[in-house]
Amino acid sequence: MADRPPIDVRVQAADFDVAAESERLARLSRNVGAIVTFTGLCRDEDGKLAALELEHYPGMAEAEIARIAGEAADRWPLLGLTVIHRYGRIHPGENIVLVVAASSHREAAFAAADFLMDFLKTRAPFWKKEHVAGAEAPSEWVSAKENDDQTVKRWSSSD
Incomplete structure (x- = not known):
C-alpha cells in the first residue's frame, strides 16, 4: 500500500461550503487534475417532508x-479526500453530505466518490427520521433500502 493521501472526515451539525472544501483539496498539490464532488441534499418528497433528522453514533x-475513505484511497490514486456528513435537523434544500475526491485524473476521482457514497448509504452508522409536514402527521424512522445493499455489490474485489 502506497502512502495514503490526506483524508479529512467530519461529522458535524453545521453546514459546509462546497466551494471552500474543493479549493482546499485543489491546493494540496500541483498534480491535482480532477476534483469530483458529490453533495447530498434533503428532499421535500413532493411537499411531504418538513425536515429530516439525522442521528449518529459519535466516534x-x-x-x-x-x-471507508481509507479503502477508497487504497483502491484509487487519490491526492486528497474529504467526507463531511451532517447530523441534526435538516430541512429540504439543505446539505446533508459532501464527498470531495482529488486525483491527477478524473477516472479515479469519479470512482472514489461513487464508491464512498454507496458505502456511506449502507455502512455509516446514521439513523434518519422523517418529520412529515402537518402537525397531525407522525415522525417516522427511515428503513434501510434493499437496493442500496444490492448497489454496493458492484464494488466486490472482482471489479
Whole structure:
C-alpha cells in the first residue's frame, strides 16, 4: 500500500461550503487534475417532508467513514479526500453530505466518490427520521433500502 493521501472526515451539525472544501483539496498539490464532488441534499418528497433528522453514533460514525475513505484511497490514486456528513435537523434544500475526491485524473476521482457514497448509504452508522409536514402527521424512522445493499455489490474485489 502506497502512502495514503490526506483524508479529512467530519461529522458535524453545521453546514459546509462546497466551494471552500474543493479549493482546499485543489491546493494540496500541483498534480491535482480532477476534483469530483458529490453533495447530498434533503428532499421535500413532493411537499411531504418538513425536515429530516439525522442521528449518529459519535466516534463510531467518524471511524467507519474514515475506514471507508481509507479503502477508497487504497483502491484509487487519490491526492486528497474529504467526507463531511451532517447530523441534526435538516430541512429540504439543505446539505446533508459532501464527498470531495482529488486525483491527477478524473477516472479515479469519479470512482472514489461513487464508491464512498454507496458505502456511506449502507455502512455509516446514521439513523434518519422523517418529520412529515402537518402537525397531525407522525415522525417516522427511515428503513434501510434493499437496493442500496444490492448497489454496493458492484464494488466486490472482482471489479
